[in-house]
Ligand SMILES: NC(=O)c1ccc[n+]([C@@H]2O[C@H](COP(=O)([O-])OP(=O)(O)OC[C@H]3O[C@@H](n4cnc5c(N)ncnc54)[C@H](O)[C@@H]3O)[C@@H](O)[C@H]2O)c1
C-alpha cells in the first residue's frame with residue numbers, strides 16, 4: 001500500500017489530503033502537524049476549519065485510510081510520498097522583510113525529513129514558495145542523508161477557500177514540476193498516478209520545477225490584478241456616473257477576457273494574494289527587474305487605496321466624523337463560506353473606523369469574537385504562523401463588540417458596512433433594520449449585494465462600490 005504523509009494540517013493540507021483519501025482507497029494518508037490542538041480538532045466533530053462539504057468527506061474516510069496525527073516523525077519515516085503544506089509567511093525581519101517569503105517552517109520540515117528518513121522518498125512542495133526553493137530544499141536533503149534518494153516535486157495548490165472541495169474534486173489543472181532526469185520523471189509519474197484516480201489525464205500538466213513554482217505565483221498575481229483593475233475602474237465609475245457592474249459585465253462578455261473575477265469589492269483579502277505578490281516583487285527585485293516589480297506593486301497599491309477609499313466614504317458621508325457613533329459591520333471573513341480572516345479587508349476598514357473613534361458592532365456567521373479581537377490587535381503578517389506560535393490574545397478593544405445576529409449588530413446603529421458577501425445578508429429584513437437604526441440611516445455596501453433602489457425606497461442613504469452615487473454621498477465627496 002502506498003503511504004502518503006502530509007506535513008501541515010491547515011486549509012490546504014486538511015482538505016487536499018481528505019480528497020486524496022476519498023478518491024484513492026488503496027492509499028493510506030496521514031496528515032501530521034506540530035500543533036497538537038489542530039490535530040485534536042481534526043480528530044473531533046468540530047473540524048478546525050469551515051469549508052462546505054469538508055465534514056462529510058472527512059467523516060467518510062477518517063479512521064479508514066485518512067488519519068490525523070501529532071507523531072510527525074513516525075509517519076514521515078513510513079511514508080513513500082511526503083507532501084509539505086506548511087506556512088510560508090511574509091518575513092517580518094531582516095533581509096527582505098515585508099516582502100520575501102519566510103521559509104523557516106519549510107526548512108525545519110526538510111531538515112526533519114532528512115534526519116528521520118531511512119528509505120527513498122518523494123517530497124512534494126504543496127506550500128506556495130519562491131521560485132528555486134526546490135533547489136534549496138534539495139541541498140538540505142542531500143547534504144544531510146546517508147545515501148537516500150530524495151526526489152523533489154513542485155505541485156502547487158490552486159484551491160480557493162469556500163469552494164475547496166469542488167476545486168479539489170474538479171480541478172482546472174494539476175501542475176507537477178520535477179527534475180528532467182530519469183529519477184525525476186519517475187517521481188512525476190508516481191504523483192501523476194495518484195491524481196489520475198480522479199483527474200482526467202489532459203488536466204495533469206508536467207513541467208520543469210521552476211515553471212511549476214513560478215506558475216503558482218503568476219496565477220495569483222494575474223487573478224489579483226483583475227480585481228485591482230475592476231476596483232480601479234469602480235472609482236472612475238463613481239466619479240462619472242457609470243455603473244461598475246454594467247461595465248464589468250460588458251467587459252467580461254468579450255470571450256478573450258471572460259466574466260470571472262471581475263466583481264468590484266472593498267478589496268481582496270485572504271492569506272495568498274498579497275503575500276504571493278509581495279514574494280513575486282521581491283524575486284523581481286533580486287533579479288534586478290525593478291520595472292517588473294513596480295508593475296506588480298501597483299496591484300497591491302490599488303487594493304490598499306480601495307480599502308481606505310471605502311473608509312473615507314463612510315466617514316465623509318456621516319458628516320465627516322464617526323466618533324462615538326455605532327457602526328454595524330456585517331461580515332468579517334475575507335469572503336463568504338469561510339471562517340478565515342487572514343488579510344481580510346474588514347481588518348483595515350475596522351481599524352480605519354476605530355481611528356476615527358467609532359464604536360463597532362460586528363456580526364459574521366463563522367468568525368468568533370476571540371478571532372476578531374486578535375485580528376484587530378495583531379501586527380501585520382503575525383497571523384500566518386502555526387496557531388500555537390501566534391501572539392497571545394492581548395486585552396480586548398472595548399470599542400468593538402461581536403454579536404451573533406445581524407439585527408442585534410444593527411440595532412441603534414448610525415451606519416452599516418457590509419464587508420463580506422454572505423448570502424444571508426441579501427435577504428435580511430432591511431425595513432426592520434431601518435426601523436431600529438438612528439436616522440439618517442446609512443448603508444455602505446462593500447460587496448455590491450444589496451438592492452440599492454429598494455433600500456433607498458425604505459429610506460436608507462446607500463453607498464455601493466462603483467455605482468452611481470446617492471445625492472447625499474455626492475454632496476460630501478471623500479478625499480481619496
Ligand atoms: N489557504 C489557501 O487557500 C491556500 C491555497 C493554495 C496554497 N496555499 C499555500 O499553502 C501553504 C499552507 O497554507 P495554509 O492556508 O494551509 O496554512 P495554515 O496555516 O492553515 O496551515 C499550515 C499548517 O502547517 C503547520 N506546520 C508548520 N510547520 C510545520 C512542520 N514543520 N511540521 C508539521 N506541520 C507544520 C502549522 O501548524 C499549520 O497548522 C502556504 O504556503 C500557502 O501559501 C494556501
Ligand SMILES: O=c1ccn([C@@H]2O[C@H](COP(=O)(O)OP(=O)(O)O[C@H]3O[C@H](CO)[C@@H](O)[C@H](O)[C@H]3O)[C@@H](O)[C@H]2O)c(=O)[nH]1
Nearest residue numbers: 157158159160161227261262263265268269270272334335
Ligand atoms: O471578483 C472578485 C473575486 C474575488 N474577490 C476577492 O478576492 C479575495 C480572494 O478570493 P478567492 O481567490 O476566491 O479566494 P482564495 O481562497 O484567496 O483563493 C486564491 O488564493 C489561493 C491561495 O493561493 C489560490 O489557490 C486560489 O486559486 C486563488 O483564487 C477575496 O477577498 C474575494 O472576496 C473580489 O474582490 N472580486
